[in-house]
Amino acid sequence: MSAIERLPSAAVPDNGLLRFLTCGSVDDGKSTLIGRLLFDSKTILADTLHAIQRTSAKRGLDVVDLSLLTDGLQAEREQGITIDVAYRYFTTGTRKYIIADAPGHEQYTRNMVTAASTADLAIILIDARKGVLTQTRRHSYLAHLLGIPHIVVAVNKMDLVDYSPATFAQIRSDYLTFAAGLGLTDVRFIPMSALQGDMIVERGERLDWYNGPTLLEILESAPAIHSAHAEKFRFPVQYVCRPQDSANPELHDYRGFMGRVESGELCVGDAVTVLPSGRETRVKDIQVLGESLDRAVAEQSVTILLEDEIDISRGDMIVKSGELPKVAKQIDAMLCWLSESPLDPRRKYLLRHTTRDSKAMLAGIAFRVDINSMQHEVAERLVMNDIARVRFKLAQPIFADLYTESRGTGAFIVIDESSNNTVGAGMIV
Amino acid sequence: MRTETLSKVTPVKLSHLDWLESEAIHIMREVAGQCSNPVLLFSGGKDSICMLRVAEKAFRPGRFPFPLLHVDTGHNYREVTDFRDRRARELGERLIVRSVEDSMARGTVVLKSPDEPRNKHQSVTLLEAIEEFGFDACIGGARRDEEKARAKERIFSFRDEFGQWDPKNQRPELWDLYNARSFKGENIRVFPISNWTEIDVWQYIEREHLELPSIYFAHRRPLVRRSGGLLPVTEVTPARSGETIENLMVRFRTVGDITCTAPVESDADSVARIIAETAITTITERGATRLDDQTSDASMEQRKKEGYF
Numbered sequence: 001m002s003a004i005e006r007l008p009s010a011a012v013p014d015n016g017l018l019r020f021l022t023c024g025s026v027d028d029g030k031s032t033l034i035g036r037l038l039f040d041s042k043t044i045l046a047d048t049l050h051a052i053q054r055t056s057a058k059r060g061l062d063v064v065d066l067s068l069l070t071d072g073l074q075a076e077r078e079q080g081i082t083i084d085v086a087y088r089y090f091t092t093g094t095r096k097y098i099i100a101d102a103p104g105h106e107q108y109t110r111n112m113v114t115a116a117s118t119a120d121l122a123i124i125l126i127d128a129r130k131g132v133l134t135q136t137r138r139h140s141y142l143a144h145l146l147g148i149p150h151i152v153v154a155v156n157k158m159d160l161v162d163y164s165p166a167t168f169a170q171i172r173s174d175y176l177t178f179a180a181g182l183g184l185t186d187v188r189f190i191p192m193s194a195l196q197g198d199m200i201v202e203r204g205e206r207l208d209w210y211n212g213p214t215l216l217e218i219l220e221s222a223p224a225i226h227s228a229h230a231e232k233f234r235f236p237v238q239y240v241c242r243p244q245d246s247a248n249p250e251l252h253d254y255r256g257f258m259g260r261v262e263s264g265e266l267c268v269g270d271a272v273t274v275l276p277s278g279r280e281t282r283v284k285d286i287q288v289l290g291e292s293l294d295r296a297v298a299e300q301s302v303t304i305l306l307e308d309e310i311d312i313s314r315g316d317m318i319v320k321s322g323e324l325p326k327v328a329k330q331i332d333a334m335l336c337w338l339s340e341s342p343l344d345p346r347r348k349y350l351l352r353h354t355t356r357d358s359k360a361m362l363a364g365i366a367f368r369v370d371i372n373s374m375q376h377e378v379a380e381r382l383v384m385n386d387i388a389r390v391r392f393k394l395a396q397p398i399f400a401d402l403y404t405e406s407r408g409t410g411a412f413i414v415i416d417e418s419s420n421n422t423v424g425a426g427m428i429v
Numbered sequence: 430m431r432t433e434t435l436s437k438v439t440p441v442k443l444s445h446l447d448w449l450e451s452e453a454i455h456i457m458r459e460v461a462g463q464c465s466n467p468v469l470l471f472s473g474g475k476d477s478i479c480m481l482r483v484a485e486k487a488f489r490p491g492r493f494p495f496p497l498l499h500v501d502t503g504h505n506y507r508e509v510t511d512f513r514d515r516r517a518r519e520l521g522e523r524l525i526v527r528s529v530e531d532s533m534a535r536g537t538v539v540l541k542s543p544d545e546p547r548n549k550h551q552s553v554t555l556l557e558a559i560e561e562f563g564f565d566a567c568i569g570g571a572r573r574d575e576e577k578a579r580a581k582e583r584i585f586s587f588r589d590e591f592g593q594w595d596p597k598n599q600r601p602e603l604w605d606l607y608n609a610r611s612f613k614g615e616n617i618r619v620f621p622i623s624n625w626t627e628i629d630v631w632q633y634i635e636r637e638h639l640e641l642p643s644i645y646f647a648h649r650r651p652l653v654r655r656s657g658g659l660l661p662v663t664e665v666t667p668a669r670s671g672e673t674i675e676n677l678m679v680r681f682r683t684v685g686d687i688t689c690t691a692p693v694e695s696d697a698d699s700v701a702r703i704i705a706e707t708a709i710t711t712i713t714e715r716g717a718t719r720l721d722d723q724t725s726d727a728s729m730e731q732r733k734k735e736g737y738f
Contacts, residue, residue: 014444084599086580087573089626096445098624110601117603224442238458243491251490258487260455260605289486299443301454301487314462338601352606355462413606420610422600 015095016224021115021148022101023139024125029156033125033194034088034101037216040201041090085115095220109142109371109385113336113425116146117411121222123152123215128161128191132174138371140175144182145334145387145427147407150222151179151187154215158207159193165209182374190215231298232401233264233272234325234409235318236354241303256287256303257312262354262408264320266304267295271321274310275399280321281308315356317399317409325399325409330363332429334403335382335390339416339423343382349423351394353412358396360414365390389429403427446633453480453621454487455605456584460566460619461487461494463609467566467619471497471524473505473513473642474684476570476622479630481520482637483621495568496523500554502547502686503530504665509684512642527558544665546689556592559616566609566617574626585609586618594618627682628707635700647680647698658691 024030088099100115102108116122122143126136143151153175161167168191179187190199191210198204201216213221241256266272270283285305286293296302304318312318319325337343343362351360366389368379382388403410414424443451460467469484471477484493497517501510517524529547532538537557538550559567573580583599585607600608609617622630634641651662653672659679662668665687679692680703697703 014446016442017445017448084581084596086577087624088580089574089624091445091626091628096629114601114603118605238455238462239488239494241488241491248490254490256490258458260451260458289489297443299448299451301451301458352608354606355459407604411604411606413601413603413608415608415610417610420608420612422602422608425601425603 015220017096017098018121018219018222018224019098019100019119020121020123020219021112021119021143022099022123022125023112023143024123024135024156028125028127029194030101030125033123033154033156033192033200034099036194036197036200037097037099038088038090040197041092041216085111092216092220097219108138109336109387110338112139112142113146113338116143116148117425119146119148120224121150121152121219122148123154126153126155126171126175128155128157128164128167128171131171132178134372136175137178137374140179140182140184141369141371141374144184147403147427149186151184152215152218153187153189155189155191156194158191158198159196163191163193163198163206163209165191168210188212188218190218231263231406232323232325233266233270233320234262234354234399234401234406235259235266235296235304236262236356236409237312237314237316237318238355240313254305255309255312256305257318258301258303259318259355260301261296261298263298263406264323265295265297266320268292272306272318273321273324274306274312275317275319275325275327276397277310277312277316279308279310281306281310283307315354317354317356319399325401327397328400329394329397330391331394331398331400331426332366332389332391333412333426334369334429335388335414335424335426337382337384337386337388337424339421340384341416341419341423342384343386343424345381348417350415350417351392351398351412351426352415353398353400354409356396356398358394358398360392360394363391363393390426392426400428402429404429446629446636449622449625449629450483450486450633452605452624453483456607456619456621457484457487457568459585459607460568460609463607464566464617466562466564467495467568468498468525468562468564469493469495469568470499470570471513471517472499472570472685473509473516474570475630475634475641475645476572476625478516478639478641479622479625479633479637480568480570481516482633482639485520493520493522496525498525498527498558498564498567500551500558501526501528501530502551503528504547504687506642506644506684506687508644509642512640516640525558525562527554527561529554532557544688546686548686548689552592559592564616565611566619568619568621570622571620572625572627572630573620573623579623582620582623584620584623586620587611588616588618590614592616628704631700631704631707635704641700642684644681644684644692645703647678647696649676650679650692651675652677652679652692659694660691661687663687 022030086101088101090097100119102111102115124139155168155171172189191207192199198207199214203214237257237259239258241258243251243254268283268286272283273280284307286296287303345362348359348361351358365379367376368386368388370377371387379388401409410428412426413422416423499513529538529550532554538553571579583602587600611617651674652659653662653668653674662674668674677694678696680695680697681692697706
């Protein structure tokens with residue numbers, strides 16, 4: 001498959017974009033796997049390849065170390081650690097991919113939660129020699145918590161277990177046992193060797209007993225997040241366009257409500273309700289740059305015009321009448337604490353949900369989750385990387401859905417106004 | 430009001446370009462909604478040209494809720510600065526130009542030698558412009574695929590009073606919930622096309638029929654070969670004695686300061702032909718054309734810590 005054959009053209013349908021997350025430590029071959037995907041999809045260009053060839057040779061390796069492709073910042077190399085989530089890109093001609101590469105060790109929860117929040121699919125790496133480990137359970141729990149619908153368990157380093165089908169079958173069975181307890185449904189298993197390139201992009205010749213798809217085939221066919229099921233229409237208003245001073249007198253009464261469809265879809269003529277006012281009207285037009293659209297779909301940024309003049313500002317939400325979200329001044333949520341300063345139950349924080357901010361106070365911690373054992377434990381306060389079920393009281397109502405039903409309107413972040421830092425991430429339950 | 434009787438039919442699922450565009454529109458609207466005095470950096474280069482189209486889609490029929498700013502090194506190609514001025518005029522938006530040469534005259538930029546590349550000194554002039562106008566957010570066209578320091582940078586990237594980026598102390602960025610809050614004197618850099626790659630930019634230019642400065646397309650130009658690259662022979666970059674001047678068909682993959690932006694040999698004279706070339710190219714965009722990134726493995730990271738974009 002040469003690059004020119006993969007050139008996008010009218011004959012090849014555009015299968016959109018898929019964002020996925022790789023979970024695992026360097027020891028599991030994660031960097032090699034990403035390097036392999038980039039290399040075999042011909043994303044790596046000659047000068048980058050030459051640079052890693054030189055470094056590989058300098059380190060006395062006789063093969064090119066593909067993991068060097070994901071080598072990080074100067075600060076990381078100096079300290080021998082990985083600091084942060086890195087984003088990487090490749091395309092197959094039919095689909096574009098964004099990889100969120102979360103580091104394996106330091107601040108794992110914080111980084112994985114960040115990377116998982118935008119992912120449609122997670123690849124969980126298992127070293128075939130080691131099988132299902134505590135970290136496998138931790139990765140799977142976090143992927144599930146963040147609502148990633150598709151899990152691919154990549155049993156890597158099959159070359160080091162003689163490509164044994166029995167080893168693969170055992171790991172599969174071990175994983176399924178605990179996955180059932182988590183409630184994971186869409187899990188696929190694939191034996192591979194990232195080092196040798198088996199079952200990543202090419203099938204290789206050493207896993208002939210495996211009849212399933214290669215990793216790339218799984219990625220190519222995985223549905224992106226919003227195509228899974230019909231969702232309720234949610235449109236948080238980001239910005240109101242009122243070009244009264246325009247030279248064009250036709251625009252003097254123009255009121256365009258600008259935002260991105262968080263979920264569901266909307267057609268011209270649909271009956272809508274505006275929150276918090278509760279006023280009802282109909283959709284007069286849906287526009288992008290002067291062009292009218294028949295409808296707006298999930299993740300599309302549009303401008304909505306309404307039949308009636310209603311006072312709407314940033315932070316309000318337009319929904320379809322009959323599909324109202326919960327108007328809540330108190331929420332229960334799973335909260336990940338992301339800051340080095342612990343959550344202080346006496347302090348007020350800023351809670352940002354869609355385009356709406358509200359002051360918030362902790363009203364209780366139901367339990368903290370030990371993410372290694374998944375046991376619930378009593379907690380008085382939360383420190384960085386803790387995950388807990390909490391209750392917040394809000395000064396202003398938000399228009400909330402369950403996170404499991406709508407990521408966009410079920411998620412929120414917590415901001416510490418004294419530092420302006422993002423200190424927490426929550427999912428409404 | 431409906432301007433047309435026939436509506437455009439929206440597909441059920443967004444194509445990858447639609448998705449990237451929609452994400453960038455969303456980001457720009459968040460800047461407009463969260464920040465009180467933002468600015469959009471516009472150089473006349475291809476990435477910032479894409480950003481202007483995104484801004485049109487984000488805010489028309491209204492005006493942009495920010496002016497445009499170019500930090501001019503004084504060593505830019507005329508074709509690009511002319512294009513920059515014309516594009517801003519056509520859009521009816523306000524363009525602010527601040528020059529590294531003014532910072533040199535003030536004494537805040539001191540060159541080690543008269544022919545030193547001025548790219549890295551743009552940081553100083555940018556910070557001076559931020560202070561002069563009190564901008565709380567700067568929207569820039571940087572992409573994560575360009576360089577490994579960028580691969581780890583947030584879409585909303587916090588900078589302290591000195592404009593410094595601290596890679597170890599970035600704000601977590603989850604879902605599409607962006608945090609643009611800053612205190613007076615601090616600044617947020619925002620990169621709406623973070624997730625675009627070079628080929629995405631070219632495909633977007635083709636799809637949107639965006640006009641580009643002529644030097645992006647193949648043209649004949651006098652050059653010399655120096656340290657493995659092609660260097661344009663211009664007033665500020667004359668040939669050295671002993672060098673042979675060649676007239677070659679070239680195009681620029683990036684445009685910037687004349688002293689550190691090199692073209693590649695090419696006969697691609699249309700966007701479609703550039704896309705075909707880009708898809709089979711073997712050298713990264715910065716590797717091929719940015720002489721200033723090659724000095725050290727970590728040079729971009731270093732410059733960003735010093736306030737560079």
